[in-house]
Ligand code: HEM
């Protein structure tokens with residue numbers, strides 16, 4: 001079974017990631033058994049069916065898709081994936097912050113796609129707590145990335161007060 | 170100036186360790202070139218024509234003498250004994266080895282310097298007025314707010330992978346000396362009649378291949394709200410800026426596509442959630458940072474120093490230098506001095522390591538140990554006693570810093586161009602030097618008076634040619650180097666873009682063309698009318714005729 005990083009540890013991944021292959025459409029694509037992380041389009045088209053299965057279901061948002069699209073469903077979703085098509089595409093950082101800070105989402109936010117060690121620190125600050133590291137990279141090495149900077153300047157999800165307010169204290 | 174506490178120091182030290190590890194992993198084949206690329210760019214490291222190019226931040230232009238000495242040492246140890254000041258208060262080295270950069274960063278960290286976010290698609294070094302804190306027309310010293318913005322933007326977790334680079338400039342005086350209309354965000358410090366301090370917020374300016382003057386998104390924003398407001402702007406940009414085409418990825422394109430009214434609406438909508446949040450600046454933090462920028466221990470001096478007056482009467486060269494390179498100061502008996510890095514024949518903005526050491530000594534001897542880097546690629550000693558100016562002038566002259574040409578034609582802004590830069594269409598330095606050589610007669614140069622000549626080697630516009638009164642742009646025509654001329658660009662409160670006057674020229678013709686333009690101006694000007702004012706009065710057509718002759722006349726008539 002593949003592993004992901006969750007809460008700064010390597011753990012087994014319970015979810016099967018569903019992606020629409022060329023020619024597949026949300027309405028008819030075969031759903032894998034067990035816990036599944038589906039694209040937004042599949043969720044929108046087959047929400048009732050997915051919930052009726054009684055197995056965990058999460059949704060992943062692509063870089064151009066925002067949390068607005070699922071804000072009414074958040075309570076039903078234990079996991080939200082945020083896809084990084086390329087690691088230099090930084091839209092997912094805003095998505096995660098919005099999910100945590102504006103929509104109050106408490107479940108797992110998982111970075112998927114081109115997820116690399118050198119971005120983990122920033123992602124964690126924005127509210128990601130799970131990371132499906134790109135398959136060719138070492139999870140053990142990547143675990144060190146969370147300690148890169150001990151006391152960053154800005155307020156974010158992990159540290160809700162900016163340094164200038166903590167400094168003063 | 171600002172000094173690091175243990176928090177600031179830990180962050181730059183951790184940054185060095187991080188980059189050291191990244192370079193080691195790259196060498197070990199664990200990081201691909203493409204994976205390293207944005208990481209090295211965010212540490213100022215480009216790969217260029219000859220070697221990597223390494224860009225070090227001089228935040229909002231403030232440089233302590235010990236920092237300049239460190240740069241001198243880096244130049245000797247890792248480069249070829251010189252460096253280059255850019256238009257964004259940074260220093261560039263052209264010849265270091267990638268493997269040496271972690272060590273260079275470690276040496277910089279010891280003097281509270283870094284190369285963080287000097288390149289890459291992130292928030293870059295914040296720039297401001299080189300006369301901040303000493304200018305007579307100042308509303309409020311912008312440097313404390315620049316430092317607060319620096320800290321906020323450093324490793325901002327949400328905005329490290331923007332669609333494109335993001336540049337912020339702040340101006341705190343009545344006259345805009347920071348080119349705020351041509352930045353991604355330009356901020357004007359304002360004071361209302363009831364004494365409230367805040368910013369006019371301009372978004373979406375930029376030069377590059379699509380030069381656009383920024384637009385006002387908010388007329389007045391209380392200063393406490395600047396970080397939350399910037400987060401709102403950046404979030405809208407991060408989410409909706411184009412990522413499909415690097416040439417259309419700057420925020421200016423988004424602002425144009427949405428229209429400023431709709432863009433402002435989206436920002437305000439986002440800001441409604443962020444306003445008043447933890448990033449709202451506290452008075453305590455503002456006071457803490459401001460304390461670092463307090464006035465140095467000025468002596469009590471007469472407004473006008475009599476010896477200084479006499480020295481000018483005795484020495485014409487000194488008087489000339491004073492007229493061009495010395496500015497009045499808000500404190501009686503003091504002046505601000507610009508050390509010219511535009512000695513004809515030298516690449517504009519270049520400075521040798523030995524000169525850096527001398528400049529550091531001059532700063533220690535005459536200006537409380539501090540210097541500023543200007544966006545026109547010169548150095549400033551901001552706080553010099555009038556009675557010391559003569560001695561300073563003599564030392565500056567010996568070091569090659571006293572060319573009395575500030576604001577004159579030979580004080581050009583010039584990018585590195587084809588000699589160093591991979592993106593260049595044409596070389597800029599030799600052509601700029603040829604123009605300088607043409608105008609080497611000081612009397613003539615003086616007679617021409619205030620004029621800005623800016624030069625870029627390609628349309629990326631690193632040399633700000635769009636806003637030069639005369640702009641020169643390198644273009645590529647069938648693999649040959651050609652130069653396009655624009656006229657009428659301007660910085661300042663009335664900043665605007667110049668317009669191309671016609672077909673481009675071969676390198677050898679550029680000095681002639683500039684001379685024709687200048688001669689025409691001299692023939693047409695009223696008394697001491699500046700070049701740009703004559704140009705505004707007459708318009709471009711007669712200048713075109715002066716350059717292209719009858720062809721242009723026929724065209725104008727048609
Ligand atoms: C030699 C290495 C350099 C490279 C490869 C480089 C590359 C670029 C590129 C690609 C752009 C256009 C970005 C865009 O439009 O999105 C740009 C803009 C700019 N660069 Fe450079 N540059 C270099 C050196 C410099 C130097 C030495 C300076 C200062 C003298 C400088 C200052 C600027 C400025 C002020 C802009 C304009 C920003 C704007 O579009 O508003 N660069 N540079």
Ligand code: SF4
Nearest residue numbers: 584590593626627631
């Ligand atoms: S303007 Fe062009 S040639 Fe000059 S430094 Fe910038 S990218 Fe290079």
